[in-house]
Amino acid sequence: MTLGLAGYYEAWWIQIIKSLVIFGIALGILPLIIVYERKLLGRFQNRYGPNRVGPFGLLQPLAEIVKFATKEDSRPVTAVGPLYVIAPVISILAAVAAFAIVPFGDAPHIFGTRVGLYGIDTSIGPLYVFAFGAIAFYGLMLGGWASGSKYSYLGAMRAAAQLISYEVSQGLALIGVVITAGSLSLTHIVHAQGGMWYFIPQFVGFIVFTCASFAEVNRAPFDLVEADAELVAGYFTEYGGTRMVAYLFAEYLNMMVVSGIAVTLFLGGWLLPFGIDPPAWVDPFIVLGKMFLFITFFIWIRATLPRLRYDQLMSFGWKILLPLATLNALVTAIVVVAVHS
Amino acid sequence: MSWSPGEDQIVVQRAPEPGAAGGAYRAFGETLRGLKTTFARVVEGVTTIQYPEQKVPVYPRFRGRHKLHRFEDTGLEKCVGCSLCAAACPADCIRVVAAENTAETRVSAGERYAAVYEINISRCIFCGYCEVACPFDAITMGHDFELSDYSRADLIFTKEMLLAEPIEATPLRGEGE
Numbered sequence: 001m002t003l004g005l006a007g008y009y010e011a012w013w014i015q016i017i018k019s020l021v022i023f024g025i026a027l028g029i030l031p032l033i034i035v036y037e038r039k040l041l042g043r044f045q046n047r048y049g050p051n052r053v054g055p056f057g058l059l060q061p062l063a064e065i066v067k068f069a070t071k072e073d074s075r076p077v078t079a080v081g082p083l084y085v086i087a088p089v090i091s092i093l094a095a096v097a098a099f100a101i102v103p104f105g106d107a108p109h110i111f112g113t114r115v116g117l118y119g120i121d122t123s124i125g126p127l128y129v130f131a132f133g134a135i136a137f138y139g140l141m142l143g144g145w146a147s148g149s150k151y152s153y154l155g156a157m158r159a160a161a162q163l164i165s166y167e168v169s170q171g172l173a174l175i176g177v178v179i180t181a182g183s184l185s186l187t188h189i190v191h192a193q194g195g196m197w198y199f200i201p202q203f204v205g206f207i208v209f210t211c212a213s214f215a216e217v218n219r220a221p222f223d224l225v226e227a228d229a230e231l232v233a234g235y236f237t238e239y240g241g242t243r244m245v246a247y248l249f250a251e252y253l254n255m256m257v258v259s260g261i262a263v264t265l266f267l268g269g270w271l272l273p274f275g276i277d278p279p280a281w282v283d284p285f286i287v288l289g290k291m292f293l294f295i296t297f298f299i300w301i302r303a304t305l306p307r308l309r310y311d312q313l314m315s316f317g318w319k320i321l322l323p324l325a326t327l328n329a330l331v332t333a334i335v336v337v338a339v340h341s
Numbered sequence: 342m343s344w345s346p347g348e349d350q351i352v353v354q355r356a357p358e359p360g361a362a363g364g365a366y367r368a369f370g371e372t373l374r375g376l377k378t379t380f381a382r383v384v385e386g387v388t389t390i391q392y393p394e395q396k397v398p399v400y401p402r403f404r405g406r407h408k409l410h411r412f413e414d415t416g417l418e419k420c421v422g423c424s425l426c427a428a429a430c431p432a433d434c435i436r437v438v439a440a441e442n443t444a445e446t447r448v449s450a451g452e453r454y455a456a457v458y459e460i461n462i463s464r465c466i467f468c469g470y471c472e473v474a475c476p477f478d479a480i481t482m483g484h485d486f487e488l489s490d491y492s493r494a495d496l497i498f499t500k501e502m503l504l505a506e507p508i509e510a511t512p513l514r515g516e517g518e
Contacts, residue, residue, distance in 0.1 A: 320365070
């Protein structure tokens, strides 16, 4: 039994059921996101996207899973066996673990007991996400290095530099929110947004966090870790079949985690504006809806912006985002101290 | 000793550097403009033609699969088996074997008729010379272009196949379309 921050106990079996449900929902939504991305990208280019398999092409991910699962399990001669196998596992494990922290609602009474609509509510909140982000980065590094290919190695090196540079700004961008809310617990932060969602007072933090998130999850325009043009997919060049699917799933799951964190910290979590207070069972759908909008924005950006050059990436991260995030944290701290004293 | 470029120097004209604020505004503003551009594509709608269900109508002079013709009143074949089309064919894909019309079996309007008339579609380059060479307008280029098949043998079109009306007519582009 664990004592949640909200001050109530949760039985162990509730936690197991909860984790299974969240895991099931996350992995169930992933294929939908993939097909949604492809269809939306199509619309951005005046075409339909996949629409042949099943009604409106909705069964496309199913067909692709069958395709990937039946592929040959190939491995380069130069690959370092155990690491090559374990790398995608680390990637997907870290992504799933990070997803546990996204709160989908408060802790309503379900069948007489209070159940928190989130995997866990740790007292260190965002730090937990960054910890698992750092572990996920081992998945990329090991995968790229253990493949024994130059493309993969270069991709892994880029991933290392990029993730480290942008994690700093991403973390600093959240400091403002944490200072304003006065808590690291994500549910507390959501409750603190009752008056105003944090993306208005923390606008700079929101912008910096969004930009850094694009880099953290290797999405366009910061996808030069994969850079199909020059690195032919970077760290997972040598991966095929289900192992590559594991990497892809981890990438999209990371996208969901980042959207979830952004929704929780900046867009008011399960709260609705204008004082609308729906029943507790609507909360998860509100969070999912906001995440959906954020992911739409991800895709929109991907359809619009070209990939950055490597030096542009570095100078953008260190010369623009990092000073902005630091300034934001400083100004927020000063304002909070001035208001409270 | 350093080499002097002399008069061949090219002075590159550059726009003034925008500076920090200008650069940030430019990057941000141009990003927003790009987002607007891509969103306009969504509003614009889809221009894809869903091919097997929807087809692009062909122009009247489109050169598709050949057709052989009959006289509409008598039903006799126009082809008299002169082999001029086979002679004109640069790909050498037409084979004609002529036979004499008799009083009992009258196939064509002329003295002779084509007993065998085969076009190897897999060799045909759709140049239309056969149509030009034909003195009786017996062979013309039709509008069908979906000609793929599973074996090469199936792509040799016999006289009966060429005389028959195509099962599914290719849409024809109308006047001014």
